[in-house]
Amino acid sequence: MPIAASDEAEVIDGIFDVMMTIGTGLFLLVQGILLYCMVRFRRRKGDTTDGPPIEGNVPLEILWTAIPAVVVFILAIYSFEVYNTMGGLDPHAAHDVGLHAHHSAPMDQKNMLALDLSSKDLAYGLGVPSESEDQVDLKVKVNAMQYAWIFNYPQGGIVTGELHVPVGKTVELEMEANDVIHAFWLPEFRIKQDVIPGRVTELVFTPNKVGQYPIVCAELCGAYHGGMKTVLYVQSPEDYQQWLKDNTVEKSESTETQKVANASPETEFLLPHVKSLGLLPELEQLHLEH
Amino acid sequence: MTTPLEVSNPHHIDSPQQRKWQDYFTFNTDHKVIGIQYLVTSFVFYFVGGFFAELMRTELATPASDFISPEFYNQALTLHGTIMIFLWIVPAGAGFANYLIPLMVGAEDMAFPRLNAIAFWLTPPGGVLLLSSLLVGAPQAGWTSYPPLSLLSGKWGQELWIMSLLIVGTSSILGAINFITTMLKMRAPGMDIHKMPLFCWSMLAASALILLSTPALAAALILLSFDLIAGTSFFNPTGGGDPIVYQHLFWFYSHPAVYIMILPFFGAISDVIPVHARKPIFGYRAIAYSSLAISFLGLIVWAHHMYTSGTPGWLRLFFMATTMLIAVPTGIKIFSWCATMWGGKISLNSAMLFAIGFVSSFVIGGITGVMLASVPLDIHVHDTYFVVGHFHYVLFGGSVLGLFAGFYHWFPKMTGKMFNETLGRMHFILTFIGLNLTFMPMHELGLLGMNRRIALYDPQFQPLNQLSTWGAYLLAISSLPLVIGVFWSIFKGEIAGDNPWNSLTLEWQTSSPPPILNFDTTPVVVKGPYEYGHNHSSVEDVKLIDAPQSL
Numbered sequence: 028m029p030i031a032a033s034d035e036a037e038v039i040d041g042i043f044d045v046m047m048t049i050g051t052g053l054f055l056l057v058q059g060i061l062l063y064c065m066v067r068f069r070r071r072k073g074d075t076t077d078g079p080p081i082e083g084n085v086p087l088e089i090l091w092t093a094i095p096a097v098v099v100f101i102l103a104i105y106s107f108e109v110y111n112t113m114g115g116l117d118p119h120a121a122h123d124v125g126l127h128a129h130h131s132a133p134m135d136q137k138n139m140l141a142l143d144l145s146s147k148d149l150a151y152g153l154g155v156p157s158e159s160e161d162q163v164d165l166k167v168k169v170n171a172m173q174y175a176w177i178f179n180y181p182q183g184g185i186v187t188g189e190l191h192v193p194v195g196k197t198v199e200l201e202m203e204a205n206d207v208i209h210a211f212w213l214p215e216f217r218i219k220q221d222v223i224p225g226r227v228t229e230l231v232f233t234p235n236k237v238g239q240y241p242i243v244c245a246e247l248c249g250a251y252h253g254g255m256k257t258v259l260y261v262q263s264p265e266d267y268q269q270w271l272k273d274n275t276v277e278k279s280e281s282t283e284t285q286k287v288a289n290a291s292p293e294t295e296f297l298l299p300h301v302k303s304l305g306l307l308p309e310l311e312q313l314h315l316e317h
Numbered sequence: 318m319t320t321p322l323e324v325s326n327p328h329h330i331d332s333p334q335q336r337k338w339q340d341y342f343t344f345n346t347d348h349k350v351i352g353i354q355y356l357v358t359s360f361v362f363y364f365v366g367g368f369f370a371e372l373m374r375t376e377l378a379t380p381a382s383d384f385i386s387p388e389f390y391n392q393a394l395t396l397h398g399t400i401m402i403f404l405w406i407v408p409a410g411a412g413f414a415n416y417l418i419p420l421m422v423g424a425e426d427m428a429f430p431r432l433n434a435i436a437f438w439l440t441p442p443g444g445v446l447l448l449s450s451l452l453v454g455a456p457q458a459g460w461t462s463y464p465p466l467s468l469l470s471g472k473w474g475q476e477l478w479i480m481s482l483l484i485v486g487t488s489s490i491l492g493a494i495n496f497i498t499t500m501l502k503m504r505a506p507g508m509d510i511h512k513m514p515l516f517c518w519s520m521l522a523a524s525a526l527i528l529l530s531t532p533a534l535a536a537a538l539i540l541l542s543f544d545l546i547a548g549t550s551f552f553n554p555t556g557g558g559d560p561i562v563y564q565h566l567f568w569f570y571s572h573p574a575v576y577i578m579i580l581p582f583f584g585a586i587s588d589v590i591p592v593h594a595r596k597p598i599f600g601y602r603a604i605a606y607s608s609l610a611i612s613f614l615g616l617i618v619w620a621h622h623m624y625t626s627g628t629p630g631w632l633r634l635f636f637m638a639t640t641m642l643i644a645v646p647t648g649i650k651i652f653s654w655c656a657t658m659w660g661g662k663i664s665l666n667s668a669m670l671f672a673i674g675f676v677s678s679f680v681i682g683g684i685t686g687v688m689l690a691s692v693p694l695d696i697h698v699h700d701t702y703f704v705v706g707h708f709h710y711v712l713f714g715g716s717v718l719g720l721f722a723g724f725y726h727w728f729p730k731m732t733g734k735m736f737n738e739t740l741g742r743m744h745f746i747l748t749f750i751g752l753n754l755t756f757m758p759m760h761e762l763g764l765l766g767m768n769r770r771i772a773l774y775d776p777q778f779q780p781l782n783q784l785s786t787w788g789a790y791l792l793a794i795s796s797l798p799l800v801i802g803v804f805w806s807i808f809k810g811e812i813a814g815d816n817p818w819n820s821l822t823l824e825w826q827t828s829s830p831p832p833i834l835n836f837d838t839t840p841v842v843v844k845g846p847y848e849y850g851h852n853h854s855s856v857e858d859v860k861l862i863d864a865p866q867s868l
Contacts, residue, residue, distance in 0.1 A: 028764050028765070029764075029765055029766055038693070039693050039694060039696075039697060042691060042693055042694055043688070043694055046687065046688045046691065046694070047688075050684035050685075050687070050688065053680070053684060054680060054681065054684060057651060057655065057676065057677070057680045058677055058680075060655045060658075060659070061655065061658075061673055061676060061677055064655070064658040064659060064661070064663060064673075065663065065665065065673065068594070068658060068659065068660060068661050068662065068663050069662075069663055069665060070595070070662040070663055070664045070665075071662075074662060076595070076662065077595040077596065077662065077849045077850045077851070078594060078595045078596035078660055078661035078662050078849065078850055079596065079660055079850050080596075080597055080848070080849065080850025080851060081596065081597065081599065081660070081850070082597045082598075082599070082600075082601065082847075083599055083600040083601070083602075083603070084599075084600075084656075087656070088600050088603050088649070088652075088653075091648060091649065091652040092603075092645060092648075092649055095644055095645050095648040096642075096645050099641040099642065099644050099645065099687065102641060102687065102691060103637060103638050103641050103691075106634075106637060106691040106692055106693055106694075107634055107637075109693040110630070110633070110634065110692045110693050113693060206465065206469070207463075207465045207466040207469060208463055208465070208466065208560060208626075210625060210699075210700060212700075212768065214697070214765070214766030215766075217693075217696065217697035218696055218697070219625045219696050219697065219699055219700070220625055220696075221625050221626045221627065223554075223560060223561065223626070223627050224465060224554040224555070224560070225554030225555075225557075225558075225559070225560070226554075226627060228627065241766065241775075243766065243768050244768070245625075245699070245700040245701065245768045245769075246463075246700055247391070247458065247459050247463075247466065247769075247770040248466060249391075249457075249466065249469075249470065250386075250387040250388045250390075250391055250457065250772075251387055252391075252770060252771055253382070253387070253768075253771030253772050253773040253774060254773055
């Protein structure tokens with residue numbers, strides 16, 4: 028496993044280690060039996076007799092039904108617990124986001140209808156620790172497209188190709204895809220969520236280590252799927268504020284140049300897309316007026 | 318050895334006792350001909366699908382995209398997955414089932430021979446249609462072909478993919494109807510359902526799954542086809558459609574498909590191990606019923622492929638629970654096979670080596686399967702090489718090794734010749750090393766952060782990828798002893814005789830290869846299929862008497 032850069036990641040590594048231990052035990056048991064049988068119960072030359080006519084053993088069979096049943100039961104409870112602490116089960120929080128989806132999704136009229144229906148449902152995703160309903164420190168909108176990630180900071184109006192977040196703060200990503208299904212994966216955080224056109228999904232995480240981490244698209248999205256990568260910068264609060272300031276200033280001039288400034292060499296091929304992205308807020312305005 | 322079977326029956330003198338080679342290229346309704354047709358066709362597609370796999374592994378030997386274009390890489394991965402599933406493992410299972418079920422239950426043929434021939438003859442056109450997509454730009458959206466990607470990357474290639482799967486799926490449904498009817502209605506006198514060989518039980522379970530789940534795939538494909546060709550928006554979000562509905566319909570078939578692909582070989586292994594370990598199968602009923610349990614549970618686990626998709630938390634947890642539960646019946650089988658070998662007199666021939674290799678590899682796929690069932694871990698490793706490693710241990714380490722175990726076991730029955738043991742064992746050793754070398758590093762790669770379905774990757778993953786590529790080349794080489802062995806054995810192999818393994822199941826009580834109507838006399842079964850350990854020859858165990866009047 029790569030390093031764990033959030034509290035949730037350490038919990039997941041814990042369950043991985045437990046399952047790996049049980050798995051290794053079972054693996055060694057079965058391979059041991061097979062090897063022992065191959066050596067010990069090999070048919071000797073010239074022996075044409077059969078083995079003993081044992082057709083079964085009910086207590087033994089009950090035993091090897093019951094033990095795996097108990098083991099998977101425990102693993103299921105354990106996984107449930109872990110998933111719950113990750114915030115996977117929080118209908119209330121998820122419902123709020125569902126309403127969000129209604130207002131924020133830049134869609135045409137037909138799609139608004141579809142979203143109207145779905146807004147009563149949940150927005151799907153992961154995160155939102157249940158004890159911290161309003162403790163999201165930073166909300167970022169994420170747009171996925173072939174083959175790039177665009178991050179939209181509501182506060183500063185920053186649009187960037189790389190994600191900057193302050194360490195120790197809870198970050199909520201509201202994600203939507205422009206074309207096909209993508210998946211937002213942070214290997215060092217052990218979290219992943221599909222990003223789906225036509226609906227909003229979300230991810231909430233709290234980084235605990237300053238550093239640079241890869242952001243990977245994990246759902247096949249076209250020929251250059253393998254190149255759809257960017258970087259998550261987890262920064263100290265001071266560095267983050269500095270970055271925020273630097274980029275907010277530029278915003279007032281021209282959105283075009285600001286994006287150019289932010290684009291790293293790897294994401295330069297995005298530039299053709301930037302224009303269409305710039306149109307999105309206007310589209311949204313249009314729809315609100317209708 | 319004189320047996321009642323060798324007394325020729327006057328009823329059959331007018332018909333030829335053996336098939337001519339031309340029969341195998343015609344619309345023949347003999348289940349044995351159809352079985353061989355299925356097997357040969359599926360082996361051809363095994364090599365085609367393997368060729369695409371080697372292309373991908375060669376590309377992945379280096380991090381850059383430098384061997385084939387990324388577009389062609391995606392075409393190769395789509396064709397590799399589709400061919401290996403729909404044109405290799407599924408039809409190979411159907412091939413064994415066709416050849417063996419009537420023989421095992423003591424019937425003359427399948428219940429619906431013409432339907433059976435139609436089912437087979439749908440397969441080659443399906444395969445040709447799929448490969449013809451290479452001419453117009455093969456599909457690039459993976460064997461899962463999730464919309465909207467599948468709607469955006471090459472219309473006609475995708476449409477050919479859809480047509481091909483509809484045809485092959487129809488073939489599979491027709492086959493399943495035939496298998497179920499034959500097993501339930503055409504068993505020989507004395508063959509209680511609990512005296513059926515375990516291969517039949519597992520085919521019963523697999524056929525039920527085919528009948529219940531394949532229509533959902535057909536529905537998904539037809540709607541996808543409308544979206545693609547007619548511009549409807551069932552799954553297309555720009556018209557208000559929902560791509561997640563496709564995923565549900567697709568996995569409602571495609572998870573059971575995993576069991577459709579593994580159950581026949583669970584059955585084959587349950588028949589191979591007792592014969593070569595000279596012991597009764599341990600826990601016949603437990604193995605038989607666990608197949609049915611797997612079949613039932615297999616229908617309610619599909620959304621475990623969608624933990625990171627648009628699914629609510631409670632649904633993810635429900636599917637986690639059902640998925641983990643499958644470990645129980647699967648565990649019963651693994652322990653039962655181990656217990657069958659324990660204390661036996663194991664003959665380490667090619668069939669048995671592949672059977673042991675099957676248990677050994679499949680248990681790895683099973684363990685990683687339980688790990689993947691756990692929602693929190695799967696959220697990390699979903700769509701990574703960990704998953705690729707997992708399902709290749711299940712499908713290659715499981716289905717394909719099981720298939721080879723069955724192949725070596727029934728080769729003498731199908732051809733009348735013994736397979737060359739040296740070549741068979743060489744095939745096993747190369748395959749077993751190759752498969753572990755190819756697929757074991759993939760688990761590590763996935764955990765470290767390498768996602769699947771990519772033509773270009775980060776340089777730090779290169780050493781493990783190269784190991785995997787070497788493994789893949791070894792797997793390619795491992796086919797040589799197999800191919801040479803088949804031709805050598807057919808032309809120069811030792812004559813097998815009726816029952817070279819001294820097996821007790823019915824298919825071995827007739828000649829090798831069996832006469833056109835399988836048994837010259839109607840067999841009457843008086844004992845179970847696995848009553849080894851009493852040290853008498855099979856002929857005494859299974860009485861075969863001529864009783865045409867009573868039928």
